[in-house]
Amino acid sequence: xxxxxxxxxxxxxxxxxxxxxxxVDITRGNLNPLPIAVSPLFSDSDTKQELKNENNISKLGExxxxxxxxxxxxxxxxxxxxxxxxxxxxxxxHLKPRFEDWKLIKAQALITGQVKFVDxxxxxxxRLWDVLAAKELMAIAFTTVxxxxxxxxxxxSDKIYERLxxxxxxxxxxxxxxxxxxxxxxxxxxxxxxDQDSVxxxxxxxxxxxxLTPRFNPTNQMVTYLSYFKxxxxxxxxxxxxxxxxxxxxxxxxxxxxxxSPDGKKIIMSFAKxxxxxxxxxxxxxxxxxxxxxxxxxDTSPSYSPDGKFITFNSDRSGFQQIYVMKSDGSNVKRIxxxxxxxxxxxxxxxxxLIAFTKLHKGKFYIGVMRTDGSGERLxxxxxxQEAPSWSPxxxxxxxYRETKSNSEGxxxxxxxxxxxxxxxxxxxxxxxxxxSDPSWSSLLSN
Amino acid sequence: MSKSILLSSAFHxxxxxxxxxxxxxxxxxxxxxxxxxxxxxxQISDKTNIPFAPKAKKIIEKIKEKEKKLVSEQAPPKKVKxxxxxxxxxxxxxxxxxxxxxxxxxxxxEDTKIKQVSEFEKxxxxxxxxxxxxxxxxxxxxxxxxxxxxxITQSQDKSxxxxxxxxxxxxxxxxxxxxxxxxxxxxxxxxxLMVRIKLKLKPDxxxxxxxxxxxxxxxxxxQNFYKVLAESALRAIQLCQPLRVPSTGYERWKxxxxxxxxxxxxxx
Numbered sequence: 001x002x003x004x005x006x007x008x009x010x011x012x013x014x015x016x017x018x019x020x021x022x023x024v025d026i027t028r029g030n031l032n033p034l035p036i037a038v039s040p041l042f043s044d045s046d047t048k049q050e051l052k053n054e055n056n057i058s059k060l061g062e063x064x065x066x067x068x069x070x071x072x073x074x075x076x077x078x079x080x081x082x083x084x085x086x087x088x089x090x091x092x093x094h095l096k097p098r099f100e101d102w103k104l105i106k107a108q109a110l111i112t113g114q115v116k117f118v119d120x121x122x123x124x125x126x127r128l129w130d131v132l133a134a135k136e137l138m139a140i141a142f143t144t145v146x147x148x149x150x151x152x153x154x155x156x157s158d159k160i161y162e163r164l165x166x167x168x169x170x171x172x173x174x175x176x177x178x179x180x181x182x183x184x185x186x187x188x189x190x191x192x193x194x195d196q197d198s199v200x201x202x203x204x205x206x207x208x209x210x211x212l213t214p215r216f217n218p219t220n221q222m223v224t225y226l227s228y229f230k231x232x233x234x235x236x237x238x239x240x241x242x243x244x245x246x247x248x249x250x251x252x253x254x255x256x257x258x259x260x261s262p263d264g265k266k267i268i269m270s271f272a273k274x275x276x277x278x279x280x281x282x283x284x285x286x287x288x289x290x291x292x293x294x295x296x297x298x299d300t301s302p303s304y305s306p307d308g309k310f311i312t313f314n315s316d317r318s319g320f321q322q323i324y325v326m327k328s329d330g331s332n333v334k335r336i337x338x339x340x341x342x343x344x345x346x347x348x349x350x351x352x353x354l355i356a357f358t359k360l361h362k363g364k365f366y367i368g369v370m371r372t373d374g375s376g377e378r379l380x381x382x383x384x385x386q387e388a389p390s391w392s393p394x395x396x397x398x399x400x401y402r403e404t405k406s407n408s409e410g411x412x413x414x415x416x417x418x419x420x421x422x423x424x425x426x427x428x429x430x431x432x433x434x435x436x437s438d439p440s441w442s443s444l445l446s447n
Numbered sequence: 448m449s450k451s452i453l454l455s456s457a458f459h460x461x462x463x464x465x466x467x468x469x470x471x472x473x474x475x476x477x478x479x480x481x482x483x484x485x486x487x488x489x490q491i492s493d494k495t496n497i498p499f500a501p502k503a504k505k506i507i508e509k510i511k512e513k514e515k516k517l518v519s520e521q522a523p524p525k526k527v528k529x530x531x532x533x534x535x536x537x538x539x540x541x542x543x544x545x546x547x548x549x550x551x552x553x554x555x556x557e558d559t560k561i562k563q564v565s566e567f568e569k570x571x572x573x574x575x576x577x578x579x580x581x582x583x584x585x586x587x588x589x590x591x592x593x594x595x596x597x598x599i600t601q602s603q604d605k606s607x608x609x610x611x612x613x614x615x616x617x618x619x620x621x622x623x624x625x626x627x628x629x630x631x632x633x634x635x636x637x638x639x640l641m642v643r644i645k646l647k648l649k650p651d652x653x654x655x656x657x658x659x660x661x662x663x664x665x666x667x668x669x670q671n672f673y674k675v676l677a678e679s680a681l682r683a684i685q686l687c688q689p690l691r692v693p694s695t696g697y698e699r700w701k702x703x704x705x706x707x708x709x710x711x712x713x714x715x
Contacts, residue, residue, distance in 0.1 A: 024703065133685065351635075
């Protein structure tokens with residue numbers, strides 16, 4: 001009896017003790033990029049020899065790790081460490097990393113891997129390690145043809161990015177844009193496509209006709225764009241994989257920025273009918289055109305929300321160009337931008353939480369984002385002239401183009417692609433072979 | 448039979464009383480008053496008044512005595528007041544005069560106790576050669592008082608065990624972890640992703656054990672963001688250790704819970 005009583009007293013005493021646990025709220029941290037060590041992918045001598053003899057590729061492991069390293073660095077979220085500082089050889093590190101060695105060089109994550117040439121196919125495996133917790137986070141292997149090694153690098157980057165940030169990557173993607181050449185008054189404009197890291201550029205049109213506003217289908221590798229044929233705007237569909245192109249339709253008056261619906265079955269655009277620009281959709285299966293807005297003002301630049309339930313567009317119905325949101329049937333129109341200046345080219349984020357836009361205020365162009373109700377407006381970048389933001393498939397980065405001023409002789413003009421992430425700090429020029437404008441980011445190829 | 452009923456009732460009553468006393472949800476919640484800031488008023492004159500070096504004390508005593516004598520011989524006292532400013536010598540002269548006084552009114556046992564003197568008197572006997580002695584002495588005194596004030600008595604330590612970290616202790620710990628925690632920037636700001644980690648700590652702040660309180664959530668499908676946040680928090684703790692914990696009151700913070708919440712940062 002006495003023992004039971006003591007036990008109960010002891011239990012109650014401990015309960016009261018447990019309540020005294022001190023809690024500390026950590027609500028702030030740093031935004032420093034995560035130090036990550038990308039060890040070169042190891043390959044044995046036989047693999048090296050076979051790859052060199054049969055595919056004329058040498059140092060493939062190093063090349064793949066370089067692709068991964070560059071991808072991660074460009075995000076601004078990771079800081080790949082200098083390879084010269086690595087203390088452990090790639091082959092040993094891949095089997096069992098000495099975490100103390102990697103801690104010494106301040107790495108918090110480690111990527112190791114191996115490349116093998118088996119049955120004329122490339123087998124690439126990689127492992128992601130948490131150095132501080134001394135454990136493996138992920139291990140995946142891919143098999144492909146050797147020519148695909150760059151894509152393997154991009155896919156590995158996507159997997160690592162997703163594991164460390166929680167959101168999908170955007171490396172195994174492509175960017176379509178309008179490649180421009182020549183003086184400003186006589187620009188030759190071609191459709192061009194490249195990998196997101198500016199490699200493998202291909203030109204899709206010859207430059208005989210003016211091309212504008214190419215946009216990717218979010219579900220596949222189809223592109224819609226606008227081209228002028230005999231001075232009449234035409235909307236085209238282009239299959240990137242097959243190269244097959246078809247005319248969606250000729251439209252009267254000014255036609256602007258055709259864009260796919262999230263399911264890829266419709267195109268939404270604006271065109272002028274009877275002198276009034278409104279927003280229309282076209283069903284790609286039966287080519288039926290449906291009018292969405294009917295207002296005497298100029299309504300342009302429509303973009304669907306990722307669930308397809310809403311549309312954002314810009315309109316001057318308030319007297320100045322502002323951003324509006326409405327239901328996909330055109331009802332319940334609400335103005336969401338109320339800041340000073342003019343707002344245009346709204347694009348709904350693939351994540352659904354933000355709308356990117358271009359803003360013109362006091363002679364400066366800004367690329368910014370706001371929540372879908374118009375709150376939380378943030379201007380990410382300011383310049384002389386920049387517009388046409390397009391989201392990366394994970395809704396983390398925006399790509400847009402920026403023009404430089406030409407001098408009094410008309411020289412010095414250029415148009416370049418730039419990217420910026422949502423923090424506004426990671427702004428980078430996206431290299432292109434020629435000048436470029438109107439970029440559009442594809443969805444992940446490996447989906 | 449009746450004995451066992453009585454025993455049982457007494458036993459139940461005891462449990463109920465103990466429950467009321469100890470369990471937090473039974474006890475009345477205290478009023479949500481802002482925390483009291485305790486201010487201790489201390490006598491600082493012994494710190495701010497620089498004590499004199501032994502030599503200076505001796506001189507002061509002698510001057511005082513001399514003045515007393517002068518006052519008694521040359522009454523009325525008004526005249527003494529007039530003489531006093533004239534008696535203030537230049538530093539060079541003063542040394543000589545003091546020596547003379549020493550010779551005349553020799554020798555007195557040096558008083559070890561420091562006497563409080565007026566500012567006027569201090570000026571009178573200012574001696575540049577004594578500056579070092581004055582400063583050194585004051586330092587010693589201050590150091591002694593500091594050591595005394597930093598010592599925590601057993602009773603104080605016990606009382607500290609029952610309270611949380613002080614604001615400054617909490618701030619020091621937070622500031623350290625802020626520096627170590629790389630927030631995964633891709634996380635959504637509009638989801639509840641708070642990660643609670645319970646730590647067992649050594650007295651030097653190194654971590655014996657860390658446990659994510661909602662560990663099951665990490666492995667649930669669709670909880671990638673939570674998993675990423677939890678892993679980043681664990682990395683931060685590993686990177687930061689030994690944690691900047693208070694030097695005393697180990698019992699109070701040996702078990703610590705850190706709540707990592709990035710919403711404030713992600714919202715911008």
